[in-house]
Amino acid sequence: MTRSMPDTDRLPHALYRAEQVRNLDRTAIEDFDIPGIELMNRAGAVAFRCLRDRWPAARRLTILTGTGNNGGDGYVIARLARAAGLTVRLLQLGDAERLRGDAAVSCMAYRNAGGTVEPCSALPRETDVYVDAIFGRGLERAVEAQWADAVMALNGQRAPILAVDMPSGLHSDTGRVLGVAVKASATVSFIGLKQGLFIGAGPEHRGDLYFSALEIPATVYSREILSLRRVDWDQQRASLAPRSRVAHKGDCGHVLLIGGAPGMSGALRLAGEAALRTGAGLVTLATHPQHAAWLNLTRPELMVAAVECPEALGPLVERADVIAIGPGLGRDDWGRQLWAQVRDLGLPLVVDADALSLLAEMPVYGPDWILTPHPGEAARLLQVGVREIEQDRLEAVRVLQERYGGTAVLKGAGTLINDGSQRPPAVCSDGNPGMATAGSGDVLTGMVAALRGQGMDADAAATAGVCLHAAAGDFAARQGERGLIASDIIAALRPIANGIEGM
Structure with missing residues (x-):
């Protein structure tokens, strides 16, 4: 507080x-x-x-x-x-x-x-x-x-x-x-x-x-x-402008989410639903054929495409405004091939989870992507220990951005955002420890991608996404931090994003 x-x-x-x-x-x-x-x-x-x-x-x-x-x-x-x-x-x-x-x-x-x-x-x-x-x-x-x-x-x-x-x-x-x-x-x-x-x-x-x-x-x-900007949802809520009265789904961004290797479909599903709840007009999940047929059974608003090989991404990429890759991607041949296919496309890209680990194996610089590592992933990207990351998180996010480009988001208590511009980096002061739960990062990935797809630049999407995510987590924690799950954060997104959480 x-x-x-x-x-x-x-x-x-x-x-x-x-x-x-x-x-x-x-x-x-x-x-x-x-x-x-x-x-x-x-x-x-x-x-x-x-x-x-x-x-x-x-x-x-x-x-x-x-x-x-x-x-x-x-x-x-x-x-x-x-x-x-x-x-x-x-x-x-x-x-x-x-x-x-x-x-x-x-x-x-x-x-x-x-x-x-x-x-x-x-x-x-x-x-x-x-x-x-x-x-x-x-x-x-x-x-x-x-x-x-x-x-x-x-x-x-x-x-x-x-x-x-x-x-x-x-x-x-x-x-x-x-x-x-x-x-x-x-x-x-x-x-x-x-x-x-x-x-x-x-x-x-x-x-x-x-x-x-x-x-x-x-x-x-x-x-x-x-030296640092404190950001929170009270400040960032104004960045979500009211929608045009004549808006249609094509105006609100088409998000392509790539991931969900066998046994890890839940991460992609969470990211997809979070993208919808953050206002994306269309969301497509590109996932492994093993579970593609049933991934949207209880959320039919999600489109699902079975992707056997990287070439199958071609038509999906053509229709997308932004791509997010990593939730449940895995690091076997299937995930590696999909990462290699989208890494250098030049489209707005959100990189998380296993895609960050693959990036750490073969580092490249990307001018227009958003990287969202937790401390363990950041440690792999910078080839240091987690302790070193946590000892000076501000320096870690600076080096991440400098080495990999784009906008770096270092997740954790006091999530940091650095886009490498002259403007000081930002730290989110909202959020609570109940959000330290499986899938919470996948939810953030979908949210940031949705905001990017709705026309925000990378830094604005990352900052607003982090703050909305934290505010939704705080709303969900009103019923207690212990036992809070990622789906609770998703459930809170709609009232928080529309300013009706007190109703």
């Missing part, structure tokens, strides 16, 4: 690296004469207000502070909490004498108001909320020694945790866990949203996300070009 705080008019779609947020901070201080201590006081006040709104019954707080500015924010929260009559225990990690600048001023203000500082040893159990103000956005090194002990102890408590700006131990740029990281119930972030909150392990560690710009003038942001 992501929310803006009341002093912002919308949740930002602009995401930044830690260095860029430091620059925004510096610009506000040096060029707009906003004292650093004022920004710290604003951050602490916003965080305290978030805590009170989120846990109104909380009366006992334990605040863990470090020796940097993030710790200074923690001192502000502690002072405000004491003034509001709450019981506060402030546990200092590292020597408080190392506090400098605004953080030292905040510490002194807290002490002068009667607050006490304890060294961080054991965490008190009689606490309603813990506040993580240990490390801020600039952490680069692994969390070790007493710092790691404190983070692990914090994660072992039953009370909720509010992280200040970033969960301690989470890399602000990559979302990588630096040894160990706080698993927050909620995070309140300031000035600029850090991209690491949305990629890598960010969604797992941030909890619900809140944001405040701290009343920084909008002109400050003109100094930095965002």
Whole structure:
């Protein structure tokens, strides 16, 4: 869940690296004469207000502070909490004498108001909320020694945790866990949203996300070009323009889906139905003769063609506006021959599943295709391990696009889209873990192909498709994430795409 705080008019779609947020901070201080201590006081006040709104019954707080500015924010929260009559225990990690600048001023203000500082040893159990103000956005090194002990102890408590700006131990740029990281119930972030909150392990560690710009003038942001775009269905729904009142099925795109080797027909069927539910006027499934006769028995709107050899694709390709290949394709001779037949046709192409594995075996560059790998497929395409992909997903999607061309979609928590243009890549902030289920990727393939066939360019189709897919998954998850299946996502597509999900 992501929310803006009341002093912002919308949740930002602009995401930044830690260095860029430091620059925004510096610009506000040096060029707009906003004292650093004022920004710290604003951050602490916003965080305290978030805590009170989120846990109104909380009366006992334990605040863990470090020796940097993030710790200074923690001192502000502690002072405000004491003034509001709450019981506060402030546990200092590292020597408080190392506090400098605004953080030292905040510490002194807290002490002068009667607050006490304890060294961080054991965490008190009689606490309603813990506040993580240990490390801020600039952490680069692994969390070790007493710092790691404190983070692990914090994660072992039953009370909720509010992280200040970033969960301690989470890399602000990559979302990588630096040894160990706080698993927050909620995070309140300031000035600029850090991209690491949305990629890598960010969604797992941030909890619900809140944001405040701290009343920084909008002109400050003109100094930095965002490094990543956050996209969601609320933003993308406008890309599905109303249909012409005189539209016919030929205007809405003919999607040709190729795949479904023996024993794997379900993947192609899911992709085909998803394409129909995303608005494709015509959908043809080119599949193995073994099951072609019955593949559309319960969905007669799908056309099915039995394809024994690659030459049989000729008439089907001539009628298609877009081709998607890969769901259930297999990697035996049948699948390999079909892939070789369509790979270099020059038509708009969506490549997924087994077709991606075949592409990894014989890499070629394609200027007008959309690649939709999950981390395992991405690892094969880049000849690295899955761990390397997940350690820096943003770099992985950049290299995928650079090496293979077209538009690269790296699926997962925080799906990434990169078309290689000057525009920053995008990350989808919708979706839920219930979507980690067989066939979910096949559904996305059909959806993206349908949008491409309806006239969207590759990047627009990929972005809208990813966001619609995620929103449909969230709609389906209203009945619970556990047990959600790919067909549930398909069932949600029509109401979500037409904006009637609340009816």
